[in-house]
Amino acid sequence: MKFVYTLPKPKFYGAFSLLSIILLLGYIVVFGLVIMNASWSSYGMNLLLQTIWLTLLCSIISIVLGYILAYMIFITNFIARSLLIQMLRLLMILPIMLSIVGIINIYGSNGFMAKFLDTQLVYNRLGVALGFCLYNIPYACSTFLLILQNIPQNRWLIGSQLGMRGFSLFRHVIWSDIIKTTKNLLLIIFFLCFTSFEIVLILGGGKVKNLTTEFYTAMSIGEFELVYDLGLIQIFMGLALLGLLSMTNIQSLQKRGFLIAPDFIHKPSYYLRIMIIIIMSLLLFSPVISIIIKGLSLDIFTIFKQPQFYDSLWDSTWVSLWVASLTIFIILLLCIYRKFYYIFLSMGIVFPSYFLLSMLMIIAFRLKIDFFAYGPFFAIILITLSTIPLVAQMILPSMITSIHSDWRLSMHLSISIFSWLYHILWLKTWRLLLAGFLISFALTLGTYSVLAFLSNDSFKPMMALLADYMGRYRFDLADQLALVILLIYIILFASFSFLNHAQKDDSHADD
Amino acid sequence: MRKLLTIAALLLSMSAAAQKELKIYAYGLLTDDEGLVNIWAKEFEKRCDCKITLIASNASSSQLIQRIRMDPKGGDIVMGIEADYIEQARDLVTHHKISTPDYPFDWQDPEFLAFDYGWLSFIGKNGETLPSSFAQLLENPEIKIILENPRTSGFGYWLHGIYGDQTKEKWKRLQKNIRTITPSWSDAYSLFLKDEGNLVMSYITSPAYHKEFENSEDYIAAIFDEGHYLQIETMALLKTSKNPELARDFFRYVLSKDAQKEVALRNFMLPVADVKLPQSFQWLKLPEKSIKKQPSDPKILEIFR
Numbered sequence: 001m002k003f004v005y006t007l008p009k010p011k012f013y014g015a016f017s018l019l020s021i022i023l024l025l026g027y028i029v030v031f032g033l034v035i036m037n038a039s040w041s042s043y044g045m046n047l048l049l050q051t052i053w054l055t056l057l058c059s060i061i062s063i064v065l066g067y068i069l070a071y072m073i074f075i076t077n078f079i080a081r082s083l084l085i086q087m088l089r090l091l092m093i094l095p096i097m098l099s100i101v102g103i104i105n106i107y108g109s110n111g112f113m114a115k116f117l118d119t120q121l122v123y124n125r126l127g128v129a130l131g132f133c134l135y136n137i138p139y140a141c142s143t144f145l146l147i148l149q150n151i152p153q154n155r156w157l158i159g160s161q162l163g164m165r166g167f168s169l170f171r172h173v174i175w176s177d178i179i180k181t182t183k184n185l186l187l188i189i190f191f192l193c194f195t196s197f198e199i200v201l202i203l204g205g206g207k208v209k210n211l212t213t214e215f216y217t218a219m220s221i222g223e224f225e226l227v228y229d230l231g232l233i234q235i236f237m238g239l240a241l242l243g244l245l246s247m248t249n250i251q252s253l254q255k256r257g258f259l260i261a262p263d264f265i266h267k268p269s270y271y272l273r274i275m276i277i278i279i280m281s282l283l284l285f286s287p288v289i290s291i292i293i294k295g296l297s298l299d300i301f302t303i304f305k306q307p308q309f310y311d312s313l314w315d316s317t318w319v320s321l322w323v324a325s326l327t328i329f330i331i332l333l334l335c336i337y338r339k340f341y342y343i344f345l346s347m348g349i350v351f352p353s354y355f356l357l358s359m360l361m362i363i364a365f366r367l368k369i370d371f372f373a374y375g376p377f378f379a380i381i382l383i384t385l386s387t388i389p390l391v392a393q394m395i396l397p398s399m400i401t402s403i404h405s406d407w408r409l410s411m412h413l414s415i416s417i418f419s420w421l422y423h424i425l426w427l428k429t430w431r432l433l434l435a436g437f438l439i440s441f442a443l444t445l446g447t448y449s450v451l452a453f454l455s456n457d458s459f460k461p462m463m464a465l466l467a468d469y470m471g472r473y474r475f476d477l478a479d480q481l482a483l484v485i486l487l488i489y490i491i492l493f494a495s496f497s498f499l500n501h502a503q504k505d506d507s508h509a510d511d
Numbered sequence: 512m513r514k515l516l517t518i519a520a521l522l523l524s525m526s527a528a529a530q531k532e533l534k535i536y537a538y539g540l541l542t543d544d545e546g547l548v549n550i551w552a553k554e555f556e557k558r559c560d561c562k563i564t565l566i567a568s569n570a571s572s573s574q575l576i577q578r579i580r581m582d583p584k585g586g587d588i589v590m591g592i593e594a595d596y597i598e599q600a601r602d603l604v605t606h607h608k609i610s611t612p613d614y615p616f617d618w619q620d621p622e623f624l625a626f627d628y629g630w631l632s633f634i635g636k637n638g639e640t641l642p643s644s645f646a647q648l649l650e651n652p653e654i655k656i657i658l659e660n661p662r663t664s665g666f667g668y669w670l671h672g673i674y675g676d677q678t679k680e681k682w683k684r685l686q687k688n689i690r691t692i693t694p695s696w697s698d699a700y701s702l703f704l705k706d707e708g709n710l711v712m713s714y715i716t717s718p719a720y721h722k723e724f725e726n727s728e729d730y731i732a733a734i735f736d737e738g739h740y741l742q743i744e745t746m747a748l749l750k751t752s753k754n755p756e757l758a759r760d761f762f763r764y765v766l767s768k769d770a771q772k773e774v775a776l777r778n779f780m781l782p783v784a785d786v787k788l789p790q791s792f793q794w795l796k797l798p799e800k801s802i803k804k805q806p807s808d809p810k811i812l813e814i815f816r
Binding site: 043108109123198201220223473478 | 812
């Protein structure tokens with residue numbers, strides 16, 4: 001169902017349009033700078049063609065496996081089902097370096113899986129594929145589960161009455177709903193893989209590279225010709241994504257389906273389903289579990305005796321609070337002005353170019369701004385831009401669903417925008433907004449690249465401190481800090497799960 | 512009139528008493544609480560009656576250079592630019608006008624002064640058989656190494672310094688030895704400590720850290736017959752400096768024995784002055800042959816793409 005808003009009083013429209021235009025202008029200026037300076041060498045294109053198949057293959061595998069897991073969870077009732085669903089969301093927001101450490105614990109040269117299978121699982125193309133899949137399957141699974149739970153109940157009923165099972169059930173009942181999402185998901189996962197840096201460089205063992213690894217390397221050694229060439233391709237791809245995504249509408253969830261498949265739907269054997277769920281869960285969660293198990297042997301209290309820890313905790317906290325607040329504010333506006341959604345979504349893809357080329361632009365134009373005096377301010381803006389896409393993906397459909405039934409009524413009543421924001425949007429979706437707030441907060445805690453560039457001794461968030469400890473051979477403190485960060489994530493995530501659960505309860509009460 | 516004179520006298524005395532200020536750019540590990548430059552800055556402040564502001568960049572030499580370029584106010588000194596990167600920063604700095612000290616290596620540069628150095632080396636476990644040359648390493652693909660990106664770490668120059676025109680071919684052969692390549696030194700070293708490889712590329716002085724703070728001799732550097740890449744950290748006077756004389760005084764202090772004795776345990780590099788090294792450093796084996804970047808071939812890093 002197409003869902004279009006007409007605001008009661010479009011006062012914010014101008015302000016939000018301006019914000020979007022500034023962002024677009026940013027694109028255009030960076031794009032112009034890149035075009036002017038690019039040498040148009042074939043290296044970038046060769047790199048693109050070399051890596052495209054691996055990225056595409058991993059994206060397809062992530063989507064297929066994500067769907068299988070989502071379907072098994074949807075049709076199976078088991079203890080801790082809810083916990084498993086929420087845990088999948090934790091995997092989506094973990095800092096990438098923590099995930100990589102976990103993957104190496106299990107699949108690395110001395111990892112359990114490598115020893116069990118007696119083969120080298122990481123530091124090659126397989127390692128990159130493993131990293132991509134383990135990182136993206138939870139995302140695909142969560143998205144598919146949401147779609148499955150929103151297939152109208154009567155469709156399941158008709159399918160069942162017609163005796164559909166297996167492929168025919170998939171083809172006639174499920175397919176039409178998931179195909180749109182699958183296309184978007186494939187695009188997004190493809191680009192997430194494409195912009196991946198650490199996974200490709202570390203788990204690829206140096207034998208695999210992509211546009212982003214080459215982009216960062218070229219930046220590090222000052223090969224600016226290559227930076228511009230690769231930036232050009234990234235921006236073209238970002239624009240292509242923008243174009244492709246904007247062809248589809250955001251799918252609003254109509255709360256018409258089953259949270260769990262009813263008994264009349266045909267299902268494979270219970271033991272088979274449970275086995276698939278257990279195996280896939282073990283594959284996905286073993287890296288995080290390994291970090292926790294290894295962490296048990298650490299003397300975690302040493303980190304609490306370090307004065308720098310509290311300074312960095314404070315820095316991380318206030319930056320994260322700002323980013324989370326701004327993110328939620330913009331998502332609220334996106335909820336109203338959905339046509340701008342894709343501008344922000346595409347920012348997630350071109351962000352590395354956008355950030356680094358913005359730096360080059362400042363150098364090129366010698367702007368009379370003391371950029372670093374306002375480092376935290378710029379960090380907040382840049383991190384917000386990188387956080388919005390994922391958070392919007394996670395909460396925007398549910399938000400639109402929550403307010404769907406009330407928007408028309410509010411229009412008829414001609415209520416003011418502020419009443420609308422408070423009585424409709426806030427009261428109906430505050431838990432979702434808070435959940436989004438916590439996700440943004442968590443994502444900011446795990447951000448490093450932007451903060452590494454903009455931080456200094458008086459502003460050193462936790463990830464920068466982690467890098468410092470590692471740089472000083474203090475791997476013991478780094479391990480402890482990583483564990484503390486993971487625990488903070490688990491606490492935030494538990495809060496998110498609680499809120500999300502409560503939101504669902506509220507929604508059902510509304511029904 | 513008397514009031515005016517009093518105010519003028521007060522202003523004059525205030526300006527005379529105003530402290531001079533030095534603004535120093537350096538990477539984060541040099542400027543944090545335990546960092547070498549931070550310690551030097553505190554000590555120098557006591558001597559010069561001046562104020563030192565440290566501007567840290569938690570990034571590589573190249574990003575440190577970009578950071579200076581992005582600062583419209585400019586500063587006085589940059590510290591920590593590796594010798595590989597000095598050409599990128601040449602336009603930002605000016606002649607130091609200091610007589611070059613008697614360095615333990617060949618170093619003559621009108622703009623950049625070396626303040627510490629170290630050799631790149633592969634670190635392995637004490638007790639295991641370590642290769643004694645690159646040739647031996649290449650012959651034993653079962654010896655797995657963890658490298659930092661050769662284009663950003665000096666490893667590329669090391670290999671090129673040994674093999675010259677054959678670098679590309681040797682790099683291809685070395686692929687069999689490579690367990691993984693990481694974005695930074697710390698990622699590489701962390702993986703090595705998790706036993707993910709037999710050798711890690713680091714500094715020849717790394718075992719001194721384990722000896723000094725963990726009282727452990729578990730890790731040693733493999734000394735290669737072909738020689739080791741010499742990594743030199745430099746400092747320079749920025750063109751934007753408002754207090755060049757004070758900056759030169761700072762350089763003189765940094766190069767003094769008093770300051771240089773801090774290098775070993777603060778930065779785990781070697782001092783450029785002849786100072787007594789701590790016990791943990793005296794245990795180290797040092798190479799007999801040094802390899803330096805060949806300035807004639809700026810495109811050499813493209814081999815490692």
